[in-house]
Amino acid sequence: MLTSSSRRRVVITGYGMVTPLGKNTEDTFEKASQGKSGIDYLSRFDTSGLPCRIGGEVNDQWLEKEEDEKSLRLLAFSSRGLRLMAKATREAAGQAGLDHVVKRERIGCVLGFHGDNPSVEDLVLLHRYYDGKGWDSRGLLSLEGYSHLNFLRRKPDVGGAILSRLFRCAGPALSIASACAAGSQAIGESFRIIRDGRADVMIAGGCDSQLNFVGFVGFVLIKALAEKYSTPQKASRPFDRKRSGFVMSEGAGAVILEDLEHARSRGIPILGEVLGYGVSADAYRITDTHPKGLGAVLAMRGAIEDASLSSADIDYINAHGTSTAQNDPTETTAIKEVFGERAREIPVSSNKSMLGHTIGAAGAIEAILTLVGMNRSIILPTINYEFPDPKCDLDYVPNEARRKKHGRALSNSFGFGGQNACLCIGRYDDRDDGPSLCLDSHAP
Numbered sequence: 105m106l107t108s109s110s111r112r113r114v115v116i117t118g119y120g121m122v123t124p125l126g127k128n129t130e131d132t133f134e135k136a137s138q139g140k141s142g143i144d145y146l147s148r149f150d151t152s153g154l155p156c157r158i159g160g161e162v163n164d165q166w167l168e169k170e171e172d173e174k175s176l177r178l179l180a181f182s183s184r185g186l187r188l189m190a191k192a193t194r195e196a197a198g199q200a201g202l203d204h205v206v207k208r209e210r211i212g213c214v215l216g217f218h219g220d221n222p223s224v225e226d227l228v229l230l231h232r233y234y235d236g237k238g239w240d241s242r243g244l245l246s247l248e249g250y251s252h253l254n255f256l257r258r259k260p261d262v263g264g265a266i267l268s269r270l271f272r273c274a275g276p277a278l279s280i281a282s283a284c285a286a287g288s289q290a291i292g293e294s295f296r297i298i299r300d301g302r303a304d305v306m307i308a309g310g311c312d313s314q315l316n317f318v319g320f321v322g323f324v325l326i327k328a329l330a331e332k333y334s335t336p337q338k339a340s341r342p343f344d345r346k347r348s349g350f351v352m353s354e355g356a357g358a359v360i361l362e363d364l365e366h367a368r369s370r371g372i373p374i375l376g377e378v379l380g381y382g383v384s385a386d387a388y389r390i391t392d393t394h395p396k397g398l399g400a401v402l403a404m405r406g407a408i409e410d411a412s413l414s415s416a417d418i419d420y421i422n423a424h425g426t427s428t429a430q431n432d433p434t435e436t437t438a439i440k441e442v443f444g445e446r447a448r449e450i451p452v453s454s455n456k457s458m459l460g461h462t463i464g465a466a467g468a469i470e471a472i473l474t475l476v477g478m479n480r481s482i483i484l485p486t487i488n489y490e491f492p493d494p495k496c497d498l499d500y501v502p503n504e505a506r507r508k509k510h511g512r513a514l515s516n517s518f519g520f521g522g523q524n525a526c527l528c529i530g531r532y533d534d535r536d537d538g539p540s541l542c543l544d545s546h547a548p
Contacts, residue, residue: 114298115532116376117367118202118360119472120195122167122188123459124160124353128195132459132469133476137505139487141337141458143351149317156329158336159315160353160460167191178266183220183257185464188356189311190270196307197271200360201372205305212275212303214294216286216310216464217263221319226254267307275303281464284424285383285519286310287357288467288527292381294361295527304366309468311356323352326391330427340461341488342425342454343432343496350426353460357468376475379413379512379528382406386522392430393522397438400424403524404442404514411512411528415443418450418528419510420483422474423500424518425454426461431518433495440498451508453501457487467517471527474515478531481509 119129124142126132135142142160151157168191179187197203205211229250233240256262264279276297280286287310294306314320323329330349333339340351367374383406386399393399408415424435440447455470462469477484482505489502515527 112299112301113364114295114361114378115364115367115374116359116378116475117362117372117374118196118200119358119375119475120192121355121357121469121472122162122191123355123462123469124162125459127163127166129472129476133473136455136458136473136484137482139458139485139504141487143336143339143460145336146315148315154324155331156324158333158339158351160351161315162188162354175270178269181253181256181262182266183313185217185220185311185313185354185356186263186266188313188354189215189267189309189358192309192356193267193271193307193358196358196360201370202271202360204370208272209274210304211273211306212277212294212297213264213268213273213307214278214280214290215264215267216280216290216468217260218281218312218464219260220257221314221316222254222258224317226250271307273307282523283519283521284461284463284466285517285523285525286464286467287469288471288515288517288525289383291359291378291468291471291527292383292525295378295381298361298363304363306361307358308361309356309358310464312462312464313354314463315352315354320352328428338488340427340457342423342427342457342486343493343500344489345491345493347427347429347432350428350456351460353462355459355462355465355469357465357472359468359472374532376479377530377532379530380407380409380411382410382526384524386524388522390521393434393518395434397434397441399522399524400435400438400516400518401441403526404438404516407514407526407528413512413528415446417512418514420513421450421452422470422513422515423452423454424516425456425486427456435516435518436496436498448498450499451483451501451506452498453484453486455484467515467525471515471529474513475529478510478513478529481507483508483510
């Protein structure tokens with residue numbers, strides 16, 4: 105077993121994203137620091153008669169047109185979510201100079217991804233060949249207008265394979281389908297792979313785009329989405345007493361993780377460091393988290409211990425903060441359990457108040473925003489915080505970003521059914537004794 109002193113340090117050398125709020129990391133962070141919302145009425149399908157008609161859509165103009173033949177061919181197999189991921193990864197890979205890494209077998213990829221939903225049109229087409237007793241197999245096999253590529257678009261494992269091919273990664277390739285924890289787990293598992301010496305560089309992150317009728321209506325039916333709101337921009341209100349459910353969004357986030365010595369040998373700028381990773385399961389219910397947040401407590405404590413830190417060393421918490429009756433008080437309880445009396449002193453905020461919930465992409469996007477904020481001494485706000493909830497009584501950085509130097513943070517992702525992941529992230533210091541200094545050119 106590797107001891108804490110012999111473990112490889114894992115740093116971040118690139119990041120990228122595309123969200124309802126912005127076409128890249130800089131655009132998203134800048135708007136989020138101004139407390140803007142990316143939520144609006146949905147435009148891609150008819151929401152008439154549904155109790156929730158809003159979401160966070162990515163502007164189609166932000167998706168680049170593929171020009172090289174390889175990308176055109178591979179992304180023909182891809183869902184919209186994977187196309188978003190390709191864009192986010194290009195930003196991250198360009199920043200990290202990934203093309204210049206010679207040993208491609210030492211580059212891996214872990215992707216939080218759930219595949220694609222079938223369209224209503226595809227379902228209608230298929231059911232023409234079903235009479236209630238069985239399928240007309242001969243007619244089905246000769247279907248015109250139904251592409252065999254749909255099979256590949258719906259397979260979660262295809263995501264990691266395509267991303268690896270696009271960016272010439274011949275190392276470990278994994279796809280993780282764990283709901284809202286997927287993006288954070290992808291980063292955490294990549295962190296472990298590098299730390300254990302099985303790769304030198306990893307592409308890690310998550311993507312999701314379930315904003316179609318089939319994907320959306322499932323969340324409507326289980327009453328998970330916000331149904332009471334004065335405007336779309338006011339609907340996502342984590343920790344606020346008048347919250348009524350989460351707002352579904354799409355997006356992608358990617359980071360390039362790298363062994364510290366490998367990054368130093370390349371002379372590439374280092375943007376931050378992954379210090380620890382905690383992961384757990386509530387083992388409670390398929391649709392609910394444990395009411396005492398036991399799994400969340402395990403994940404947070406696990407990340408802190410994995411980083412060889414104590415709870416006193418954490419300066420900020422990027423909360424899962426979904427704006428649901430279940431998550432927000434439970435996460436608050438879990439934070440109090442981990443941090444004790446100090447819980448009330450730690451700033452806690454939710455990016456989902458501005459971005460909505462990007463499901464498999466959320467953990468990656470939020471980890472990046474945590475790092476950028478740390479490097480610029482800015483804590484992003486929880487907007488729409490107007491009516492305090494006695495069950496949620498921490499410092500949620502209400503409505504306006506806060507200027508505050510902070511060097512170590514937790515980023516929480518608690519998935520549907522109790523799949524929990526927590527990342528401990530720190531500013532990078534080129535000394536051997538840990539993170540405290542910042543190399544971001546925007547830092548004060």
